[in-house]
Amino acid sequence: MKEVKSSIKKVDGYGLVSGKPVYTDDLAPKNSLVVKILRSPHAFAKIKNIDTTKAEQLDGVECILTYKNVPRNIFTRAGQGYPEPSPYDKYILDEYVRYVGDEVAVVAARDEYTAEKALELLEVEYEILEPVLDFEKSKGSKSIIHPEKDYQSESFVSSDPKNNIAATYEMSIGDIEKEIENSDVVVKDRFYTQAQAHVMMEPHAAYSYMDMQGRLVVVTSTQVPFHVRRILARALGLPIKKIRVIKPRVGGGFGGKQAIHGEPYVALVTLKTGKPAKVYYTRKEVFESTYTRHPMRFDVTIGADKDGRIKVIDVRGLSDTGAYGEHALTTFMVAGSKVLPMYNKVKAVRFGGDVVYTNHPPAGAFRGYGAIQANFAIESAMDMLAYKLNMDPVKLREINMIRENETSPIFKIMGEGREGVDMIVRSCKLDECVEKGAKKIDWENKFKTKKEGKKVKGVGMAIAMQGSGIAKIDMGAATLKLNEDGSFNLLIGATDIGTGSDTILSQIAAEVLNVPTENIIPYSSDTDVTPFDVGAYASSTTYVSGNAVRKAAEKMKEEIIKAGAEYFEVPVEEVEFDGKEIKTKDNKITLQKLAEILYYNENQKQLSATGSYVGEESPPPFMAGYAEVEVDIETGKIDLLNYVAVVDCGTPINPNLAKVQVEGGLAQGIGMAMYEEVKYDKNGRLLTNNLLNYKIPSRVDIKNLEVELVDSYEPTGPFGAKSVGEIGIDTPPAAIANAIYNAVGVRIKDLPITPEKVLKALKNK
C-alpha cells in the first residue's frame, strides 16, 4: 500500500491556510440582498399580529416574510435518511413561536444596516403562553408545545405531541428483575448530561440565486447537501429537480450543520424577488437559534456477581429535544445502541424512555450523538460497580467487554430510528486499547497510590464504541472520470467539513488505481454534478463513501483495461494496467497516451465509472480513554494533567488526519466534561449566547493529550478502515468523573464537572 496508510497533506490544505475565498460567505454575489431574521423574545407565544408597514416603507427593503405569506408545509429540518425519523413539526414561519430565538419574520434589504433597521420597525403583538422549561416536567404538562393539526411522524417514531413527547423507545432482553435479584452487587443511580453548543468556527451561512433556467440554486455551509435539497423541496413546495444545492468549503460542523437553518429564508427571498440573497448568522444567532446537544437524564441499574461478571444492565432515559423534535428518536436510540453492546455478556438488558419537547432552543445532531450522554452515565456506573466489588475498574472492563468475532443482540434490535442489523464485530482491538492505555498512564501505580494533601491526583478510565455510518439506510456514491492527460476527476456527494475527507477519498481512489493521489482531483459536493451521498454524519464518510470510491475506482480500472484491449485488439485477459501503463505481452502504452487517443483519435469515448455503497453493517471503532486529574480540595479546582486515548479505527487511511480527528474529539469531550454549559434564565432566555459566556476549551486548558491508534483490519471497510469522526469525544466525561472519584472520593453525576460541584461534594462527604 502506497497511497493509503500515508499521512499526506490535505489536498485543499494550502488553499485553506492561505485564506483563499472558499467558504459560503466569501463567494456570495456582491449584489446579494442581506437577509436578517426577527427572533422571538418569548419562550412560548402566539403571534396575534405582525405589522410590517413601517419596515416596508424603509428605502432599501425588498422583501418581508411572515407566517402570512410563506408556504405552510410542515417539515423537519433534520438532515437524515428518508423516510425521516424526526417528526414533521416545523413550518418555515409559524404563528407560534416556541423558544427565545425562534423565527418570527424575515427581512431582506440591500445592505446589512437597512436590514437591521427594518427589523426594528417590525411591530409584533404576542399572546404569551406558559412555557415548559423543565424537561422533567414536560410530559403531560398543561402547555402543549405542538398543538398544530398537521403534525406528523412516521409510524416507527411514536410521537405523542399532546403529551409533549417527540418520540418514545423501549427495548428489553431477558428477565431484568430476576437478574437484578440474582446479582451479588447492584449499583443504581441517576446521571445528567447538559446541552452543549457545537461552536464550529464558521457560523451558519447560505446564499441563493436563480439560474438561467429559472432553477433555484442554494449555496450553503452544510454537511448534507442532498438532504438539504430534499428538505427544501418539501418546505418550499418545489419539485426536487428545480433545486440545486452547492456546498463550498465548510468551516466545521460537528453535527450542527446536519440540518437546514437559514436556507429556506434566502431561498424564499430569491423566489419572491428574483434576486440573489444571503444570510450569515451572528454568533448570538448560532447559539440561540441553531442546535445544541440533547440534554439527557439516565437512571442506570447494573447488577453483577461477586466475581465482577455483569448480569444485567437497565437504563431508563429522558431526553430534551427542545422546541422541535429534530434527531429526537435517533439520538436517544444511539444512546443505547452505541454503548450497551460493549457489555455483551449480560443475561438481561433493557433500554427505554421518552424524548420530550420543551421551550428551549432545539437540540440536534452533535458528534457523539447520544452515545456520549449514555457513555457518561453507564461508564460512571461501571466505575461505581468496580469500587463496590473492590475490583480494579480496568479488570471489570476486561472481564465484561466485547471482543473480536463476538456479537451482541443489541446490534439487531436497535438501529438509528429503526431496527438495526445483526453483525459480528470482525475487527475489535478494544482489549489492546485498554491494555495499552493502562500502561501509558501508569495505571497500576497511579490508581492504587494512597492519596493525601491539598492537591490530590487520581486516574480514571472509560471505554467507548461508535459506528461507521448507518447500516442499510445511508448510502454514498462516487464517480471517477478519466481526463485526457491521464488524471482523474473524483466527483463525490460526500461532504468534507474539515475532516480531510476529500483527501482520504482521493487516497482510496489513488490506491486502487495505483496512481499518485495528486492525480486524483476531488470535487464535493453539488447536487447537480456529484452523485448522491447522504453527507457527513454518523461517522460515515471514510467507511460508506470510501467504499463507494473504492468500487468506482475498481470499475474505472476495468474500463481502462477494456479500452486497452480494444486498442491493442486483444482479449481483456491479456491486458494489465499498473497505474502508469496498459500492457500486453508484446505492447504497452501509457495511460496518458491512451487517454489522448480515446478523446481525440480512435475508438473515441469518455471513460467514467460510478460506484455506490450502503453498509450492510456498521462496524464500530473502539476506544479506551484514561484521564489523570489533580483536584485542589480547598477550592474544588480540577486540572486535567493527562489524557491518554487508544483508539481502534481499523486501518487508518491517513494516520495524521485520523489522529487529529481523535485529538479534536477529545478536546470537545473535555469541554463537555469540564467547561461547557448552556445556561438559561428563568424565562428561557439563553445566558450563554456568546463566546465570552460560553466557555469552550482554549489552548491553555488542553494540556497533554496522547493519542495512539492501534492497528486492526476491518474486512468490510475500504483497505481495512472503520470510522474515527466521533469516537474521540465519547470517553472524557466518564473518565474524568472517574478520575476525580479516584483522587478525592466524590462522585459528580451531572455535567459539567465544575469546581463548585466538586467543592460542594467534598464538603458533604
Add this chain to the structure above:
Amino acid sequence: MKIALTINNVKKEVEISPSEFLLDVLRRLDYMSVKKGCDTGTCGVCTVLMDGKPVLSCSVLAASADGHEITTIEGLSEDPEFKAISNALLEEGADQCGFCSPGLILNVYAMKKELKNPSEEDMKKYLVGNLCRCTGYVPQMRAIKKYFEVKA
C-alpha cells in the same frame, strides 16, 4: 468618511461609515481571508496585523486604522516565514476546516518576531485567543513547536 490604509503594502483610500469595523471594511475590499466568527473579539479568526502587531479586526473601528499598515494572509503569500508556518501546519494535518488558520498563522508570524526562545507555555499564552474547535490544539502546537525549533 474617507480613510487611508496601506493594505499588504498597497496604499488605498477607502470610503467608510463611522461605525464600520475594520473586519467588515477588509471583507468589503475582498480580503476574504479575514473571517468573521464571534462578533465579540473572542475567537481570533479575524486577526490581522496592524503595523506588524496582531489585532482583532472585529473590534477595531475602521476609522481608527486610518493611516496604518494592515497585513492580511493575502499579503504574506510570498513570505518564507508564512510558507514555513503553513507548511508545518499542513504536515501535521492541523489545517482541518481551515477557518481559524489565517488568524492563527498571523499570530504565530507576529509571535516569532516578538518572542525569543519561547517555551510551549509562552506560546500557548500568546496564542490563547486563537480558538479552534477541530484540532484540539495539540497538532497545531506540534506544528508551531517544530517551526520554532527548525528556525531557532
